[in-house]
Amino acid sequence: MSMTESELHGAVQAAVVGALGVSEDEASPDATLMDDLGAESIDLLDILFRIEKSTGVKIQASDLGDYMQGGIPDDEFSDANEMITEKGLEHLKTVMPQIDTAALAGSLNANDVIKLFTVSNLGDMVARRAGGAA
Amino acid sequence: MPPSVHIRVGIDILAVERVSRLLRENDGIEDEVFTPRELDYCRGRSRPDEHLAARFAAKEAVLKVIGTGLSRRLRWTDVEILRDRAGRPEVQLHGRLAAFAGTQGITDIDVSLSHSGGLAVAQAAAICDSGGGGASCAST
Numbered sequence: 001m002s003m004t005e006s007e008l009h010g011a012v013q014a015a016v017v018g019a020l021g022v023s024e025d026e027a028s029p030d031a032t033l034m035d036d037l038g039a040e041s042i043d044l045l046d047i048l049f050r051i052e053k054s055t056g057v058k059i060q061a062s063d064l065g066d067y068m069q070g071g072i073p074d075d076e077f078s079d080a081n082e083m084i085t086e087k088g089l090e091h092l093k094t095v096m097p098q099i100d101t102a103a104l105a106g107s108l109n110a111n112d113v114i115k116l117f118t119v120s121n122l123g124d125m126v127a128r129r130a131g132g133a134a
Numbered sequence: 135m136p137p138s139v140h141i142r143v144g145i146d147i148l149a150v151e152r153v154s155r156l157l158r159e160n161d162g163i164e165d166e167v168f169t170p171r172e173l174d175y176c177r178g179r180s181r182p183d184e185h186l187a188a189r190f191a192a193k194e195a196v197l198k199v200i201g202t203g204l205s206r207r208l209r210w211t212d213v214e215i216l217r218d219r220a221g222r223p224e225v226q227l228h229g230r231l232a233a234f235a236g237t238q239g240i241t242d243i244d245v246s247l248s249h250s251g252g253l254a255v256a257q258a259a260a261i262c263d264s265g266g267g268g269a270s271c272a273s274t
């Protein structure tokens with residue numbers, strides 16, 4: 001039986017708690033994985049494999065970047081100085097609705113995008129994958 | 135006047151046991167993280183998990199020194215840690231990461247690995263030619 005969206009978000013939170021050793025309160029939907037919770041690469045790997053085990057949804061580390069960039073070509077997603085373009089910000093708003101695109105305009109480096117990715121954003125990604133989208 | 139060259143460094147440290155557990159509990163993780171050449175080398179050693187952990191740390195150290203993270207649609211296997219004829223570890227970049235490093239003016243990356251007391255550590259150093267238009271190198 002497939003999991004509901006709420007159950008998928010719960011599974012993501014449980015994976016974050018298990019991999020990082022943080023409390024459920026700390027792993028709140030709004031917490032960013034890297035900046036707030038201190039996740040490093042091996043933690044992300046651990047989280048993604050825990051999610052696969054509990055939900056059956058396979059996400060590779062490289063999928064995170066694909067999901068955030070949404071198929072936009074590199075030279076349209078960020079400019080020559082690595083700053084996210086207006087088009088890039090528009091897409092990011094669809095997968096990270098909490099971001100303030102006006103405040104980030106012209107100042108968000110492409111390498112820093114993942115630092116804005118929250119527990120809830122990852123839950124949404126898993127839910128989309130489980131539903132056959134994205 | 136000589137060209138402007140910068141050195142950038144990145145470091146990472148891991149508990150070997152954590153890597154061992156991830157490898158033990160997750161089918162397919164080895165092929166997602168390590169290249170066939172890395173696996174062949176490590177499996178031929180007396181304590182393969184220590185060598186695999188050191189290579190994982192090295193991959194992270196290299197990603198740090200290049201200045202990118204996982205935002206760039208990168209694969210772990212885009213960083214490959216091999217050994218040269220003298221037995222020293224050497225870094226080979228592949229795919230999108232190799233192209234991105236070039237745009238950053240990075241001309242060479244050296245890496246050193248160690249493992250002891252249940253920990254694996256790696257340090258990477260990148261040579262950046264800031265005259266080559268590398269925005270990231272020029273800013274450091």
